[in-house]
Amino acid sequence: MIFTSDNWAGAHPAIAASLAAHSTGMVPAYGASDLDRKVNDRFNTVFGREVAVFFVGTGTAANALALSAVNLPGGVAFCHREAHVVADECGAPEFFSQGARLAPVDGVEGRMDPDKLKTEIARYPKEFVHGGQPMAITITQATEAGTVYRPDDIRAISKIAKAHGLPLHMDGARFANALTALNLTPAQMTIELGVDIVSFGGTKNGCWCAEALVFLNPDMATQAPFLRKRAAHLFSKSRFIAAQFDAYFEDDLWLDLARHSNRMAARLQQGIQAAPHARLGWNSDANEVFPIISRSMAEKLTAKGAMFYEWTPPRAHAGLLDDGETMLRLVTSFATTEDDVDRFIDHLG
Numbered sequence: 470m471i472f473t474s475d476n477w478a479g480a481h482p483a484i485a486a487s488l489a490a491h492s493t494g495m496v497p498a499y500g501a502s503d504l505d506r507k508v509n510d511r512f513n514t515v516f517g518r519e520v521a522v523f524f525v526g527t528g529t530a531a532n533a534l535a536l537s538a539v540n541l542p543g544g545v546a547f548c549h550r551e552a553h554v555v556a557d558e559c560g561a562p563e564f565f566s567q568g569a570r571l572a573p574v575d576g577v578e579g580r581m582d583p584d585k586l587k588t589e590i591a592r593y594p595k596e597f598v599h600g601g602q603p604m605a606i607t608i609t610q611a612t613e614a615g616t617v618y619r620p621d622d623i624r625a626i627s628k629i630a631k632a633h634g635l636p637l638h639m640d641g642a643r644f645a646n647a648l649t650a651l652n653l654t655p656a657q658m659t660i661e662l663g664v665d666i667v668s669f670g671g672t673k674n675g676c677w678c679a680e681a682l683v684f685l686n687p688d689m690a691t692q693a694p695f696l697r698k699r700a701a702h703l704f705s706k707s708r709f710i711a712a713q714f715d716a717y718f719e720d721d722l723w724l725d726l727a728r729h730s731n732r733m734a735a736r737l738q739q740g741i742q743a744a745p746h747a748r749l750g751w752n753s754d755a756n757e758v759f760p761i762i763s764r765s766m767a768e769k770l771t772a773k774g775a776m777f778y779e780w781t782p783p784r785a786h787a788g789l790l791d792d793g794e795t796m797l798r799l800v801t802s803f804a805t806t807e808d809d810v811d812r813f814i815d816h817l818g
Contacts, residue, residue, distance in 0.1 A: 470773075470774055470775040470776065470809050470812055470813045471776045471809070472737075472775070472776060472777045472797075472798075472799035472800055472801065472805075472809075472813070473776050473777055473778055473800065474778075474800050475643075475673040475674070475730065475756060475800050475801070475802035475803075476672065476673060477802070478675070478802035478803060478804040478805075479804065480675060480676060480677040480713075481675035481676075481716075481722070481726060481803060483716045483719070483722060484675055484676055484677060484712075484713050484716045484717060484722075485677070486716070487712045487713065487715055487716035488677065488709060488712050488713065490712070491504060491708055491709065491711075491712040492709075496708055498705045498706060498707070499703060499704075499705055499707060500524065500703075500704075500707045502707075502708050502711070504708050504711045504712060504715060505524075505707055505708060505711045507711070507715065508522075508711040508714045508715050508718075509522050511714065511715070511718050512669075512681070512683060512714075515655050515718065516655050516656055516659070516660065516683070516685065517654070517655070517656040517660070518656070518660065518685070519687060520683050520684060520685050520687065521683070521684040521687035521689075521690035521693065522681050522682070522683050522684075523681065523682040523683075523690070523693050523694070523697050524679070524680070524681055524704065524707050524710040524711065524714075525680050525681065525682055525697065525702040526678055526680065526702055526704065526710070527672075527678075527680055527702075528553075528640070528642040528668055528670050528672065528680050529558045529559075529561050530561075530565075530680065530682075530700060530702045531640075531668035531669070531670075531680045531681065531682045532553075532554050532558065532561070532562055532607070532638075532640050532668050533558070533561040533562045533564070533565035533566065533700070534565060534682055534693065534696050534697055534700060534702070535607075535638045535666045535668055535682055536554075536562045536565075536566050536569055536604075536605055536607065536638065537562075537565045537566040537567075537569075537696050537700075538666070538684075538689065538690065538692055538693050538696055539604055539605050539636045539638075539666070539689070540566040540567070540568075540569045540604055540605075541602050541604040542601075542602070543568075543598075543600075543601030543602050544566065544568075544569040544570070544601065544602060544603075544604035544605070545569070545570050545571075545572050545593055545600075545601050545602065545603050545604060546562070546569055546570070546571050546572065546603075546604060546605040546606065546607055546638075547571075547572050547574050547581075547586060547589055547590065547603070547605070547606045547607070548571055548572070548573060548574065548581070548606075548607045548608070548609075549573070549574055549575075549576055549579060549580065549581045549608070549609065549612070549613075550573035550574065550575050550576075550783075550784060550785075551579060551613050551614070551783050551784070552573075552579075552607065552608075552609045552612075552613060552640070553609055553613055553640060553642065554571065554607055554609070554640055555571045555573055556613070565696075565700055569604065570601065572589050572592075572593075573589075574586045574589050575784070575785055576785065577785045577786070578612070578614045578616045578751050578783075578785075578786075579609070579612030579613050579614030579615070579616050579783070580608075580612055580614075580616060580618055580622060581608060581626060583622075583625040583626055583629060586606070586626065586629055587629060590603055590629070590633055603633055603635055604635065604636075605635055605636050605637070605638055606626060606629070606630045606635050606636075606637050606638070607637075607638040607639070607640060608623070608626060608637070608638070608639055608640065609639075609640040609642075610623075610639050610640065610641055610643070610644065610647045610658070611643040611646050611647040611650065611754065611755035611756075611757070613757075614751065614753070614757070614759065614783065615734070615753030615754065615755050615756065615757030615758060615759065616751070616752075616753060616754050616755070617647045617650050617651055617754040617755060618647075619651065620651070620653070620657070620658070620662055623658070623662040623663070623664065624662050624663065627662055627663030627664065628663070630663065631663060636665040636666060636689065637663055637664050637665050637666075638664075638665065638666045638667075638668070639659060639664050639666070639667045639668065640668045641667050641668050641669050641670055642668065642670035642672075642673055642680075643670060643673055643674070643727075643755055643756065644667065644669055644670055645670075645674050645723050645724060645726070645727035646674070646727045646730060646731055646755040646756050647754075647755055648724070648727065649724055649727045649728045649731055650731055650754045650755050651754075659685060660685050664685060665684070665685055665686060665689060666682070666683065666684055666685065666689065667682075667683040667685065668680065668681075668682060668683075669681040669682070669683050671713060671714060671717050671723070673802070674717075674723060674726050674727055674730070674802075674803060675717065675722070675723070675726045675802075675803045676713045676714075676717055677713055678710070678713070679710050679713035679714055679717065681710075681714070682697075726803035727756075727803075729803055729805075730755075730756040730801045730802050730803055730805060731754075731755055731756050731801075733756070733801035733802075733805040733806075733807070733809075733810055734753060734755065734756045734757065734758050734799075734801045736807065736810045736811075737758045737799055737801065737810050737813070737814070738752065738753060738758055740810065740811070740813070740814030740817070741758070741760045741814070741817070743814075744814065744817040744818065745818070746762060746763065746766055746817060746818075747760045747761065747762045747766070747817050748760065748761050749761070750782060750786060750789055750796055751786070756800060756801045756802065757798060757799070757800050757801075758798075758799040758800075758801075759780060759796055759797065759798055759799075760796070760797050760799065761789060761790060761794055761795070761796050761797075762794065762795065762797065762817070763793055763794055763795075764793055764794065764795050765793075766817070767779065767795050767797065769816065770813070770816055770817075773816045775813055775816065777797045777798065777799055778797070778798050779795050779796065779797060779798075780796045780797060780798040781796070782796050799813075
């Protein structure tokens with residue numbers, strides 16, 4: 470009953486097999502192999518147009534390099550207050566962009582409020598040199614609250630971005646989970662809604678260590694090769710990232726894995742809703758669930774072998790907890806089983 474993080478799950482057997490299959494022989498390095506080119510073409514197919522793809526080892530690198538690629542002097546990027554990019558990356562975006570700042574924007578259930586975004590952007594008028602200048606908007610899909618931005622949500626933020634001449638970045642560490650939750654194609658969730666850059670995650674969804682920075686307009690990527698090299702994320706043996714993505718995309722494995730983890734999260738939510746001693750903080754769409762239980766129940770679950778993180782409610786949800794209560798974050802993955810879920814729910818009874 471391990472619900473700590475989808476990062477705890479191993480690699481899917483098909484991805485491990487692909488790594489093994491490509492582990493011998495001599496091939497060109499630094500992204501020049503036939504396999505690298507094949508996977509680049511697969512990304513074009515996935516998004517339905519030519520895109521510029523840069524393999525990196527971590528989602529932090531993808532996010533930091535995405536913002537670095539569009540930074541301006543005194544640059545300010547706008548994100549949700551609890552977004553991973555501002556709360557969990559130890560200042561990497563600021564560091565790799567050589568000084569860009571992240572301006573938090575409020576919103577319930579992990580989603581940025583468009584009206585509040587307008588207000589925050591207005592704090593940096595173009596003529597006020599002392600404040601710096603807006604340079605990007607970044608949204609997390611799926612969000613840190615297990616919810617998703619729906620097409621109208623993204624469209625509203627994209628309209629604001631375009632009105633201010635700002636590129637729109639999507640942190641897609643759980644891109645596949647959001648995509649399958651919404652039943653959209655990659656293009657429908659990005660290009661058609663005005664997204665410019667995607668941090669495309671595979672690690673949380675069955676890969677060993679595979680992330681990609683995807684520029685949906687290749688013209689925006691002119692400096693990305695140098696930024697990636699300077700950031701020490703140009704892998705010499707990049708075939709091992711390509712090998713993971715090759716298996717990941719084969720026969721839509723990536724979508725099947727995400728659907729499974731989402732189903733396990735939905736099963737958890739149903740069980741929690743029916744449990745007499747638990748309630749949900751809010752309804753989730755993807756593979757993160759946030760129940761509220763007593764601290765004594767949390768201790769009981771731990772004693773029974775359940776593993777999870779206790780979680781601080783987001784600022785927009787202050788006041789959710791009563792005395793003696795705690796919030797949990799439960800994360801499912803491709804490796805989560807129905808038995809894992811059902812045993813956890815049984816212990817809630």
